Amino acid sequence: MKKKPSLADIAKALGVSKTLVSMVLNGKGNDNGINEETQKRVWAKAKELDYKPNMMARSLRMGRSHTIGLIVADISNSFYARMCRAVEDAASKKGYHVLFGSSDENASKEKGLIQMLRDRQVDGLIISTTLGNNEDIKALQEENFPLVLIDRFVPQEDTPFVTSDNYGGSTLVVDHLVQQGAKRIGQLTISPSHLTSITERTRGYKDALAKNGIAFDQALVREIPYDNIREGIRHKVPLLLNPPHSVDSLFVVNNNLAVATLECIQDLGLRIPEDVRVVCFDDIDLFKFCNPPITAIAQPIERMGECAVEVLLDKIENGGDATLADKVFLETSLIVRRSCGSKAAK
Amino acid sequence: MKKKPSLADIAKALGVSKTLVSMVLNGKGNDNGINEETQKRVWAKAKELDYKPNMMARSLRMGRSHTIGLIVADISNSFYARMCRAVEDAASKKGYHVLFGSSDENASKEKGLIQMLRDRQVDGLIISTTLGNNEDIKALQEENFPLVLIDRFVPQEDTPFVTSDNYGGSTLVVDHLVQQGAKRIGQLTISPSHLTSITERTRGYKDALAKNGIAFDQALVREIPYDNIREGIRHKVPLLLNPPHSVDSLFVVNNNLAVATLECIQDLGLRIPEDVRVVCFDDIDLFKFCNPPITAIAQPIERMGECAVEVLLDKIENGGDATLADKVFLETSLIVRRSCGSKAAK
């Protein structure tokens, strides 16, 4: 593995200084009154040697890495995978790279990732945090380190964020279920449940129930642990479906939960929507081929990633003078299919 | 955003040299005969100032970044998303970070990513390449730059790779279809089709047909362009289903294609498996809830990511003395469900 050419190599080959070479290659040749002829020679030699600047050196000197860090809660979840892609697309359009990590909903892994990404001098961070009102987020905040939360925010802190309108989406769900004749609507939520993506969905559920004249019953809300979804569902779904609760509808707050719920309902030999209606917060391609197709809330993931990058870069590049709104809620939409009994659905 | 403490700050505060501080913090204090007492003072001060080494500086000096680059063909595809997670998991266990990018099956984007990741001094690359017998791969190879291809390899070059046994998986598919009574088996492949992940699936299909005494018919193989799957499927699936070809089974070579195919079959008002059997190469959670559940080949993605990391780190850390096998085929398995008509399936 031979050594890559450096500025010094070009300079030596041409008998000029590193300064000159650096200026020319950074397009500052004219500003600094470098002879056209010399500039051409520099470019030619750079091409000849296939010179590529060493980003480590550059970042070290400039104190900027043109890299942002992205910490998602679970990269193997299609929701976050799409988010990664959206963030990467948006960032690369602006000339930034993305260092990513997956916290797997684990607070200490997330802390570790924050630390590691900062060690690598990322210019800013986008995090779908699993931490609550955490000191680590607060610390970044106080240090004025560029940070944008995505998907979930920390209500206690004044931290920039970009998220779906989880509250609004949930009211759409409940309204639709009620329209389809639902009377007893259960909710399956996931822990860690202090996350706003979840609390807002629960809040929307409660408020919409009230609006529709249905009394909220805490017993109809069940929380499934993130790291043991299958078992949790297998245990708790029957509790909701059987007397005394006998729910006629299930509002499932995320896609992994939904997959397990479908499996469970199938195993119980029940039919959707005849025996129980099902809606999921999060749309997946395959929902439309399920038996029956599953009604879901679609989140504007691509827009979310894009928007988070915009807000973050605004902070990175303009510091205190950042102008973009940095608390963003994006609209969701209800995709009506047959799992709630709608006749109109395809 | 206040400046972070450097080695020099600790040294100055303690009235010792940077050298000493560096040695102590790298655990080489004893080797270099640094006084226990002094070592304690250094550690204490480092903690007090919350010192974190600057990785840029360290990498610049050491010529190693402890970061690997991962280029996947499409991060929004769950197959590659899981691969990302697997690679990140394995890498972080070994103390490496992952810089990732998505080439979106676009050769020039892939070249760009290779360039950019190298600019960032990654220690090695894992690529699910979209390039064929490409000069860029060859160049890396010749330079002896640590590189492992994943999912797809370049047969013309002697490049390390880790992939599923695509050939073997395809024979499982065809054998199963024939067992279920298939006589005319169509194949839906995807372009770019020169990739080994695809060519091997086609080769397996052909050989297995022959083994089962069925004549291969090129007209039953249709290639769908990656960037326009929906249209491609909508146009070509009817051609296979209608006379004169009238296939009774479809072997779909990847998950995105499968989703579109299901959609198309649904729109045509046909039933699976009565009107046409369907198998997909790649398993997705939701296949088991489809109507009917879809038979698929499951690939050992996690093992694949893990293995690629092992092989790559072996090369990075041991250079020419790397000992691990660096051409790896991993076994796949057929998950039998009802889309091929099996009675035994759940």
Add this chain to the structure above:
DNA sequence: TGGAATTGCTAAATCGATTTAGTAGAATTG
């Protein structure tokens, strides 16, 4: 013709670490 301005370029400092080569002073040895 002498001072100022312009043109074209360079030396050296800097970022923050690691690493090589070496030194002062105490302890040990012959």
Add this chain to the structure above:
DNA sequence: CAATTCTACTAAATCGATTTAGCAATTCCA
């Protein structure tokens, strides 16, 4: 007691870029 060895530590070079300060030679102007 002089020579040697240890102990505990340091100065300076280095990685590869950017940036500041400034210099030499030419041209311009009065």
